[in-house]
Amino acid sequence: MQDLSLDELAALDEDGFRRHVRGWIEANYPLEVRHPTRRLHWHENRPWYLALSRKGWLTPGWPREYGGMGLDAARQLVMIEEMERFGAARVNDMGLVMLGPMLIRHASEEQKRRFLPRILSGEDIWCQGYSEPNAGSDLAALRLDAADEGDHWVLNGQKTWITLANDANWIFVLARTNKGGRKQEGISFLLLPMDSPGVTVRPIVNLDLHDEFCEVFFDNVRVPKDMVVGEVDKGWNYAKALLGFERIAIGSPKLSSSGLARLRALAAAMGKDKEPAFLDSYARFSMELADLKALYESYVERLKRGEPIGPDVSILKIVQTELFQRITDAMLEIAGGNAGLLEPMEEGLHPAGSFLLARPSTIFGGSSEILRNILARSVLDLPA
Template sequence: MAEPAPLTLEDLDALDDAAFRAHVRGWIEANTPPELRFPRRRLHWRENRPWYLALSRRGWLAPAWPRAHGGMGLNATRQLIMIEEFERWGCPRISDMGVLMLGPLLLKHGSEAQKRRFLPRILSGEDIWAQGYSEPNAGSDLAALRLEAADAGDHWVLNGQKTWVTFANDANWIFVLARTDRGAKKQEGISFLLLPTDSPGLSIRPILNLDLHDEFCEVFFDDVRVPKDMLVGEVNRGWTYAKALLGFERVAIGSPRLSANGLAALMRLAQRMGRAEDPVFLDQYARFRLELADLKALYESFTAALRRGETLGPDVAILKIVQTELYQRITDAMLELAGGHAGLLDPMEDALHPAGQFLLARPTTIFGGSSEILRNTLARGLLDLPA
């Protein structure tokens, strides 16, 4: 298929939604590296780099960012169209911590110098970011974090540990929450800092997961120096910024992409196993499709709120719960349908990998806030139930 002629952002604005979708679909089909479609695991930077840079050159890397800072400035409907087309074609997830998480935070709370320094380098792929939040004793109870940042005049000195840091072994920068006031209450005395991963005293150790993939890492800080201008916002206000960033993360984790890809794989598996016309399977598949349609509508409502510049409330947890639990149910169905193929660590024919999808789905209800903790948050924050 020939690549559609390049259109400016103003040209895209002039298209109706159907024409916009057709243009996005044509470009994606012409430009996605074939070997990266429907990956069986999340890809390292060295693997997803060609796709990241292709999106960057096209100007499509950051659909939600304002155009003044290199984004597309799309409304929620157009963002959802792009997500749907990426999902339909099986495009790989890029190394997106900078685009989805840090970028929006810097746009809202960063200094002008930080915006000028970091935002263009995210878009160019020069800086790949990791998120340093969780610690061995501060996961769902993130405010219990103990990474210490001691004030040493013109810099901070960091000592402590972070864990479950996604692809820290790929990143050249990391943003962390650190305790800058040990005497303050848990949610106070926390600051938001930026530092390169090659800082003296910083070390990274990969963690192999159940399918022997090193997606997560531990990061250790031993007298790591961080200049004072690498503080985002105000000292001891990091928890406030973290809550905003967790809102961005829960929107990202709540994207319909995983469930949509899982559902597409479920149908391909049913065809492979000769069950695609089975009434029992079709009933289950139809229910999953309806749940996915509900998830997409829910997702669109939250992306629309972000686009309007609104602060997300505790209700954003609903999105993360719905998406991750739907994805787990879809992969449960895949494992049952796969029969004797369910225990294989290697993919079947047609890149189908029921065991891999099942394992990928297991931690989704834990990271970004466990479903149990988020239900407590919803009970207190929305229903005003007692703690």
């Protein structure tokens, strides 16, 4: 198919843009990893990551001056929909959807020049070092200690539930650089390579028998002072900014959109797609998904305009994850006895896998309970 420049791509109308995106995905996606039933590791999704990198399509929302596509929200949504329609795997995207936007906003020029191109090339694959055994929903209670030793910080402590840390060669962490004051104070945002002496990664096998999450231990790990993003002791501000980007990413309608398409395919496979009860629930899910897409577009446009992402972004993550869970609940009802299968019924139809994927979605990135409290206090101004 014809290879279009970003300007030529942007000049297409929405239907033309969708056709071009769909055609390129169909022609270039590695079919052996279509419709994955779990989160793929780097060695499995690397060919797709690098194909997107060569095409310049890894970061639809990044500004062009940093190697992104600079697309508006509607076009980004088209790309999400077409990838989900084809069953494309999610790549190792911590650097793309979380760290990258944060670096663009808050990092030094030297840090941007060093790290952003390596994210786009796939040379650096990142993981997020936030949660700890006693600091999950209450992230500000973190205890990873960073001791000041001249030109280095020395880290001691632990992080847990670190997604695909066993694939990453870099990690961004929140560490306590000052023990005085409020717990939100004295936290710094640091970057370090995973092969640093003293870093140990221990995979955690989850409910679907996959090692997607890990524990990461730090034993006298030395981090140069120039690997702090922004100001020392002010990392909580950058952490909140990154959580905003994360909640936009998790609030993307791609999971619910894909889930709804698979729900319909499953109903057809089970001979239930004409039943009034199914048609009623499918219509309700479709309307909720349309609302979610409109909400998502509004936040993406705010991000593109450089406007701050406030605590109200929590509603996006709540709506998306809870809708996705309801869709997968409906899958189990329709699947009947097939709901207990550990393997897909057929390509793209794995009710149990979809159900298990949806279960933790209301926990990671901030649990729904915590996010509702944030909305109550920070948006609705309700008493604690």
